[in-house]
Amino acid sequence: MKRVYPDKDYCIGCHICELACLTAHSKSKDLILAYTVERGSEGLSSCKRVHEGGPTCVALSCRHCDEPACVAACISGALQKDSETGRTTYDREKCVGCWSCLMACPFGAIARHPLENKIVKCDLCADRPGGPACVAACPNQALKQEER
């Protein structure tokens, strides 16, 4: 499957990918509204997170692992592996907010939703025609979506 691969040699920590993620997962699909309104009212948050270590930066999110630790740990079946698309899918309705996945994922790719007992995790912009918004938004091609 095509995954999103981050390249720390090109990342400048500009956080544009986070903003693109925020917008793509917002109701309004508008950057300003997503940032100024929905972040507060809906607890909208980015699935992507820029990590900084001195001068080095890298933007990380769910790897959609082949054999995901989060799926093994999920007590409700909210997290599953889609054998056709290869995606690690999340069903918000099923999730009970037990944080087992957050504990089990060794890639730190799962966050608690700020307002509800739900999680936030990359869905590879499943419903977005152009594919992941972060990849499209990165000005440096530090995020690549490809088959490896």
Add this chain to the structure above:
Amino acid sequence: MSGTKRKAHEDAMTYVIIGNGVASIGAIEGIRRHDQKGKIVVIGAEDAAAYGRPLISYLLAGKIGVNQLALRGDEYYAKNNVELKLGTTVTGIDTAKKAVTTDKGDTIAFDRLLIATGGIPFIPPIPGVQGEDIYSFTTLAHAQTLIELSAKIKRAVVIGGGLIGLKAAESLHDRGVAVTILELAPRILSAGFDEKAGALAANRLKNVGIQVNCGVTAKEIQRDEKGRVKGVLLTDGRFLETEVVVVAIGVVPHSAIAKDAGIKVERGIMVDEKLMTSAKDVYAAGDVAQAMDQLSGEHRVVPIWPNAYNQGYASGRNMAGAKEPYQGGLPMNSISFYGLPTISVGVVNPPEGDETFEVVAILDEAKETYRKLVFRDEKLVGYVLVGDIDKAGMFTAFIKFEMALGADAKDKLINAGPEVFLWPEKLFDETWNPAPAKAAR
């Protein structure tokens, strides 16, 4: 040619799985990863398709409905070409003839067998424990019984302050029942958590009105002349009036059918690195298995959900011929107590006086946060987080990938928290940004 070439339908393997819990789901997914054609037969004693067993406490608490329990979608078994026999118990295994018999009188042949029969509640020999008004809390049926019961009773005593006992207590409390917990150990959650984390959790429970008694247990369950439970006499001499007792001390491996079949059983069914038992082509996984532990290298029974799935998965792929060993289990638990999240992973209570371990712990009682890191040989081998759990997964990485820490990295891990830049370059590249041919999955 016709004499040497087997017909297509003879090539297909028959996998039989006993039990329909999460280990079984893991096995189905592990088999199907490598074998699309083989026939899979799942035989489960319970009536429901695989459900989130831990969710029975959410059901009892009234937080979710029965329709939210199923672990996979409606089409799951059909889509994976699994023949599901529910409400059916396997009564015997013949390892020589490679067949199992069921209580329905059927005999089912297998090429590969997985025993994923889970655990059964342990009932200690307390006087008065046999008879009416004593309940367990490990199945959907138990939860449904307790839901009906909770409308009729005022008080309940829960014996056992481990995960299952606390969850039962919390859920009954949410149904308006006055609950008292008895825990023989000096603290609750003694297995997976330490003293301070246990105390923070116990405080939350006490604050909502659940009575928590540690260092004490039931000496006798007393009954009236009709045989109904009157109350519990405690080891410290007190008497607690109650109408029901929930025994939730833990589960023991449900290994009787394996033992009867001559398969090697110690505490649980012994399995090798492929999850195969002492009988050829017979595998075991989940709460019933005594499998390898990643950190100690020893074989242990660790009855937790992620291990059950992972063992099921590893047994599945090995039954299907993939020859990929099980990476070993890692104890881990995530439990919340009325909004206070707690997570513990790996070795959290190193043996007292063992100087090969180093412990760094920070407690903030006012904020209700606690962080404990356990190191051995310059590696992180365990941690406990209470309250602030957001970096749990990143801590888990250091244990799971057994990353060697230099003094500097260890210092940063302790003071600034886990960061991906503390990972060895090679691991980072292999997992996050692999060269096209080497993509680690």
